[in-house]
Amino acid sequence: MRWRSGAWALLLCLLAAPALAERTPCAIHDPQRRPWFGDLHVHTRHSLDASTQGTRTSPRDAYRFARGDEIDLHPFGPDGRPQRRAKLDRPLDFAAVTDHAELFGEVHICNTPDAPGYDSTMCRVYRGWPRLAFFLMNGRGAPRFDFCGPDGRNCVEAARGPWQEMQQAAEEAYDRSSECRFTSFVGYEWTKVVDTASNLHRNVIFRGAEVPRVPAGATDARTPRALWDALDAECREAIPGCDALVIPHNSNLSGGFMFAPTRLHDGAAIDAAHARRRAANEPLVEVMQHKGASECGLGTGSEDELCNFELLPYDSFMGRFLPLARRQPAAINFARTALGEGLAIGARLGANPFAFGLIGSTDTHLGTPGLASERWTGGHGGAGIPLGEVIPDALLDPIEYNPGGLAVLWAEENSRESLFAAMRRREAYATSGPRIVLRLFAGFGLPADLCGDSAFAARAYESGVPMGSDLPARTDAGPLRIAAWALGDPGTASEPGTPLQRLQVIKLFLDAAGGVHEQVIDVAGDAGNGADVDPLTCTTRGEGFAQLCRVWTDPGFDARVPAVYYARAVENPTCRWSTRACNAAGIDCGEPRSVRRGFEGCCDASIPQTIQERAWSSPIWYTPQH
Amino acid sequence: MSPGNTRRLLFATALLAAPVPFFLGEPELAPVLRLAFLSTLVARVFVAEGGSTTGTLLGIGLVQLFVWTGLLFLATGLVARVLDRLSTDRARVATIAALVVGLLGASLGDLYDTPLSSTRARSSLLHLFE
Numbered sequence: 001m002r003w004r005s006g007a008w009a010l011l012l013c014l015l016a017a018p019a020l021a022e023r024t025p026c027a028i029h030d031p032q033r034r035p036w037f038g039d040l041h042v043h044t045r046h047s048l049d050a051s052t053q054g055t056r057t058s059p060r061d062a063y064r065f066a067r068g069d070e071i072d073l074h075p076f077g078p079d080g081r082p083q084r085r086a087k088l089d090r091p092l093d094f095a096a097v098t099d100h101a102e103l104f105g106e107v108h109i110c111n112t113p114d115a116p117g118y119d120s121t122m123c124r125v126y127r128g129w130p131r132l133a134f135f136l137m138n139g140r141g142a143p144r145f146d147f148c149g150p151d152g153r154n155c156v157e158a159a160r161g162p163w164q165e166m167q168q169a170a171e172e173a174y175d176r177s178s179e180c181r182f183t184s185f186v187g188y189e190w191t192k193v194v195d196t197a198s199n200l201h202r203n204v205i206f207r208g209a210e211v212p213r214v215p216a217g218a219t220d221a222r223t224p225r226a227l228w229d230a231l232d233a234e235c236r237e238a239i240p241g242c243d244a245l246v247i248p249h250n251s252n253l254s255g256g257f258m259f260a261p262t263r264l265h266d267g268a269a270i271d272a273a274h275a276r277r278r279a280a281n282e283p284l285v286e287v288m289q290h291k292g293a294s295e296c297g298l299g300t301g302s303e304d305e306l307c308n309f310e311l312l313p314y315d316s317f318m319g320r321f322l323p324l325a326r327r328q329p330a331a332i333n334f335a336r337t338a339l340g341e342g343l344a345i346g347a348r349l350g351a352n353p354f355a356f357g358l359i360g361s362t363d364t365h366l367g368t369p370g371l372a373s374e375r376w377t378g379g380h381g382g383a384g385i386p387l388g389e390v391i392p393d394a395l396l397d398p399i400e401y402n403p404g405g406l407a408v409l410w411a412e413e414n415s416r417e418s419l420f421a422a423m424r425r426r427e428a429y430a431t432s433g434p435r436i437v438l439r440l441f442a443g444f445g446l447p448a449d450l451c452g453d454s455a456f457a458a459r460a461y462e463s464g465v466p467m468g469s470d471l472p473a474r475t476d477a478g479p480l481r482i483a484a485w486a487l488g489d490p491g492t493a494s495e496p497g498t499p500l501q502r503l504q505v506i507k508l509f510l511d512a513a514g515g516v517h518e519q520v521i522d523v524a525g526d527a528g529n530g531a532d533v534d535p536l537t538c539t540t541r542g543e544g545f546a547q548l549c550r551v552w553t554d555p556g557f558d559a560r561v562p563a564v565y566y567a568r569a570v571e572n573p574t575c576r577w578s579t580r581a582c583n584a585a586g587i588d589c590g591e592p593r594s595v596r597r598g599f600e601g602c603c604d605a606s607i608p609q610t611i612q613e614r615a616w617s618s619p620i621w622y623t624p625q626h
Numbered sequence: 627m628s629p630g631n632t633r634r635l636l637f638a639t640a641l642l643a644a645p646v647p648f649f650l651g652e653p654e655l656a657p658v659l660r661l662a663f664l665s666t667l668v669a670r671v672f673v674a675e676g677g678s679t680t681g682t683l684l685g686i687g688l689v690q691l692f693v694w695t696g697l698l699f700l701a702t703g704l705v706a707r708v709l710d711r712l713s714t715d716r717a718r719v720a721t722i723a724a725l726v727v728g729l730l731g732a733s734l735g736d737l738y739d740t741p742l743s744s745t746r747a748r749s750s751l752l753h754l755f756e
Contacts, residue, residue, distance in 0.1 A: 120674065120675075121670050121671055121673075121674040121675070122671055122674060122675050125667055125670075125671055128744065129664075129667060129742065129743075129744055130744050131651070131652065131741060131742045131743070131744065132650070132651065132664060132667060132668070132742050134651070135650075135651030135652075135679070135683060136668065136671055136677075136679065136680050136683065138679075139677075139678075139679030139680075140677050140679060140680075145675050145677075146674060146675050146676075147674075147675070321651065321652070322649070386741065386743075386744065386747070387747075388743065388744070388745045388746040388747060389745045389746065390746075392746075392747055392748070394747070597739075597748070598747075
């Protein structure tokens with residue numbers, strides 16, 4: 001068995017090596033780096049939850065969509081014609097299809113008439129009652145289903161089909177010409193839940209075309225450490241050129257487990273080795289997506305009013321499906337709390353397990369990467385509402401969901417090597433959908449006159465460090481300065497962007513007793529600019545800023561105290577997707593007869609009618625030298 | 627019509643068409659007969675594949691099935707008794723007919739919430755078992 005695995009690895013290496021070499025240098029190579037917009041969390045028909053809600057989009061279709069093509073979406077009529085189509089207003093620069101790895105084989109068998117197991121009871125229920133099958137199959141861990149054959153062999157073998165299709169689709173979509181218009185990454189989602197369906201899901205993104213023969217899913221690699229082990233054993237150590245990083249998401253649904261201060265495999269407290277290993281394997285966290293924001297929770301560890309943004313009213317999947325089992329998310333579910341806890345653990349152990357950067361993505365289950373506009377009211381299908389045969393007269397997503405966000409990477413060029421390096425060094429940021437450009441630098445000798453300078457980036461790189469970095473030990477070069485710069489999304493001719501309202505720096509630091517404190521500082525813009533939106537018409541009112549910039553000197557900086565800084569750029573208010581959908585359906589909450597079944601959420605006072613879209617930078621850390 | 631026959635008719639109609647709320651992964655509002663049908667599907671999967679999730683879902687389904695069957699049995703018995711005491715034969719038959727026809731008639735519209743259905747989130751009696 002071992003020699004077989006080795007032979008497969010060798011064969012893959014031989015096949016992959018020429019492919020890697022065939023990379024024409026990009027015509028655009030900017031040493032000061034550019035922001036590339038993409039989506040690293042995309043599901044297609046190979047994911048159980050997507051397939052059981054009717055999604056037929058293939059990985060190839062998903063990449064076509066990311067590159068700007070219009071694609072068909074379910075439901076499909078009896079004549080096979082789609083009842084809706086979708087197209088991005090602007091293509092993405094990169095994307096990764098990340099289907100759930102756990103049931104690749106099972107889904108493939110249940111959809112393939114000649115496959116052994118196709119006629120099993122489970123597969124019959126899958127085809128006839130897919131939503132019921134979702135609950136029966138999704139909760140299955142090890143051992144595999146009986147219809148998978150002895151030792152689950154048939155399903156493991158069958159999983160290779162979708163996995164290879166995903167690799168081929170990524171390969172075909174990757175623009176290896178000098179135009180470098182689009183980059184694809186091979187990836188998958190490791191889909192583990194614990195306790196009361198508490199989410200530990202992580203996306204695995206591979207650097208290139210060199211990937212393991214089968215993805216390590218949660219059926220076999222049952223803890224995060226087991227996943228890292230599998231990536232070491234089956235990728236980094238087994239296949240030359242293979243590398244991967246792991247991106248956790250939806251800590252908001254993790255019941256506190258995603259950023260727990262203990263090791264999940266044995267319950268022991270995190271030690272220095274584990275902390276280093278986690279930080280090395282998981283340099284990024286997806287802080288914004290379809291199933292809510294995970295930055296911070298208002299009233300749970302923070303009094304920051306802007307934390308009240310796309311928060312889910314429950315802290316695990318159980319709360320989504322069983323309202324009686326709902327728990328309010330605790331502070332430890334959020335990235336900001338983890339960044340602070342990371343400082344405290346780092347101070348104790350000398351290693352910070354939560355030294356992560358931030359990205360957003362959609363988590364689309366329609367195979368539509370980058371469809372993060374609030375103007376799209378057609379739903380995203382995050383294991384949500386199956387549409388059936390016709391588009392129902394109803395809200396097409398649970399009202400607490402949202403269209404998701406985008407990942408932005410600061411890289412020299414749009415190639416796998418350059419973008420992967422950006423992820424590795426955490427020079428990345430998240431947006432809630434708009435294409436806001438956000439830069440953050442920090443340094444002790446950072447010039448105070450960077451804003452407005454055409455050489456902003458060159459001088460900032462020269463005298464400071466960018467987002468995602470660790471500050472060097474304090475020198476006598478000057479006070480600690482933070483340079484933050486945001487450029488509002490210009491939008492398109494048909495859908496102009498929304499101006500910026502303010503630019504903030506969020507600082508977390510430790511006190512002498514090891515307690516974590518936070519400061520939210522408006523460094524530019526005007527929180528009281530009076531900008532507003534009419535929720536009845538979604539017409540925006542008031543002025544904003546096309547761009548905001550500030551070199552801010554931290555007056556409270558203490559060289560003896562660990563600290564972390566990140567930036568947040570916030571737009572003027574606009575209508576939330578649900579407001580647009582409710583308006584389009586003619587819902588008037590003052591007129592109960594207009595509130596049809598399926599639109600009850602429109603009049604739920606806990607759901608805001610307007611939002612302030614935003615971007616979050618990855619942090620910059622300061623650690624005192626002892 | 628005897629009280630026993632009245633009860634049987636009302637009970638059968640209620641099992642077939644009275645919407646009751648239940649939870650089987652998704653919350654549904656549908657007749658007990660659909661709950662029984664779905665529980666049977668889950669039971670078949672459990673027999674074939676086992677699994678703790680399937681077993682839990684089967685348990686949840688069976689408990690609700692017994693509870694709703696029992697409640698409907700008691701409720702229809704109560705209605706049958708009231709009808710027996712308060713009405714003349716003619717009025718009783720008319721009331722029973724109105725109840726049965728009314729419920730069955732209403733069930734022909736999209737009366738039920740059926741998110742577990744593969745084809746429609748709201749269904750009529752005719753589509754409950756598709």
